[in-house]
Amino acid sequence: MSLDPSVAATLGPVRIVGTGLLGTSVGLGLAGGSARVTLADPSPTALALARDLGAGAIDPGDVEPALVVVAAPPDVTAEVVAAELARCPAATVTDVASVKAGVLRELEHRGVDLSRYVGGHPLAGRERSGPVAARGDLFLGRPWAVCPGPKAGPDRVDAVRRLALALGAVPVTMSPDDHDEAVALVSHVPQVAASLVAARLRQAPDGAVALAGQGLRDVTRIAGSDPGLWAQILSANAGPVVEVLRALRADLDVVIGALGALAREEPGQPAVGGRSAVARAVAEGNLGRDRIPGKHGGSPTTYTVVTVLVPDTPGALARLFADVGAAGVNVEELALEHAPGRAVGLVEMSVLPAVGEGLRAALTASGWQIVA
């Protein structure tokens, strides 16, 4: 299954080096299209498995690739990219490592031909790793950062953008430094914050965590991530991450100072400015939250949330969404809330404001209990 065969046909022979989750998924996504896909991996087992899964043929060594995709572990990416640039003197070489400036710096240090290298970073991943977890549509609808260095040829940048498009991803072109600062903000610092908040729960009494609600669940969802993998990612982007963390700590110090003064407050001696400092921190969060693009990459949209009580039984969601569909309403966002201690769930459906009241009326008429 090639996700976009018309684009895949323009890629020429593609050589994938590294058949873990990402490399095998690239192969599966291109397989069946007109592009010839060959595979290489230092592990014969991983290589044979990727071939058996249908990701491509084991590279016989007699094909001159037009595009090489290096999907090696982050700490050897630059070394493998350099070797591929030497091995394939006409090919465009890209990679999929999640941090980009360090790879380019190391390649500059090695003095390789940087006109043919364009770094890439598909923002897709899974909780599982390895070729068995690979999926041909892993990248579908996800951003794929395309990060040319200053010496990269425009046709090479175009080749990597076409790779992303062939896999159904959305290419976003930016410099390696801009990329690393961006992922520090939108991925790496949120991971650190989620881990630190969750870590505070380790010693919490059972009664305390019994009060947990959806807010805590949302904030700490990604705190379940793999420590080894994240140590590698955060270390590789240490500079940009530490810069954002220091700014965050400065904001945290303001909040701690204000709350500390309020905690020491005596009747008749209010801590001047404490409440307004706390309100300001939350208000600045409002402004930042509004920067996150809405669904489908468009501008943030304010949706109306319709919350429905559903029994926790098979078929209940089917009946609900049949009724939603019958009302002709499209659900933009969806969440099933936990109902501690009860065999019911709350389904929160975000819909365009214009259809919210109509949906509430239609569902009420169908016998659903609308909570909000």
Next chain:
Amino acid sequence: MSLDPSVAATLGPVRIVGTGLLGTSVGLGLAGGSARVTLADPSPTALALARDLGAGAIDPGDVEPALVVVAAPPDVTAEVVAAELARCPAATVTDVASVKAGVLRELEHRGVDLSRYVGGHPLAGRERSGPVAARGDLFLGRPWAVCPGPKAGPDRVDAVRRLALALGAVPVTMSPDDHDEAVALVSHVPQVAASLVAARLRQAPDGAVALAGQGLRDVTRIAGSDPGLWAQILSANAGPVVEVLRALRADLDVVIGALGALAREEPGQPAVGGRSAVARAVAEGNLGRDRIPGKHGGSPTTYTVVTVLVPDTPGALARLFADVGAAGVNVEELALEHAPGRAVGLVEMSVLPAVGEGLRAALTASGWQIVA
């Protein structure tokens, strides 16, 4: 609609003081049961509105209540509780303020009869406020902290627990101090962290936020909260919150120290221990995350996640959940993922591990594209 009429019947006459979101929702939840519900509010407009919505009768002053529910703003809660203890010399008096130790301290200071006061805190709320936003089932399935002081009578504690049960909530009894430390951990500190992470996005370039994924959306969802309300909540619980924030800052300093050393690392001179300190921070987050109870208040369960690609059109979710229902599978958790720039969505359904493979097979047979 009384959510549990058999329990509501044991409450006796209930007087609700304060007809905002929470007070009106309590009235609506008890209305229609055998308990007589009367309402009071300093605002005649809010009072009349709550009555018109069906939350109860305007208190004629000739009813001796068995239970008084004070749903006043947090900063006047203690004052109103004291007035009600004096006004209704036989009644149990409770409140719904989100921070508990300060109210009790102020009542002790006033020298009132503390045997009849039992603080409460329903962990429910809405983005909107006021009586119009009230719902009789606002508390359904949510925890309701019941926080007796040392002098509270056991029958008084029982009365407040029965109020929670009558409204469909899950009573959780704990001391006021334990409560305030608990909400600092599970609600107030996550709010601060989400706001601080979101605030970092204010000045981010458009290209950076274009790389945002589900992780960032989860971490910052509650960063959209009302600054004025949260300044009041955080100020009222300043002591416990600042204690947790200081511990979090100490952990943050360790991560900043480790990443700072890694950022300065030169080839051949590795920053000793930096990576392991970062990995430890993420691992401790894993442990804390595991403390959060799973759905329905039970032990955390590991679910299998089945991810399905759905076209972004009305009726698609209905067809999907009809097929899920036909397979006899119950969906435990549900999320609709964003697909930036594409008219498709990814529906992630968490199901019990035993039924995951069967569901994948059934949905594939029905023509759905399973992503994971």
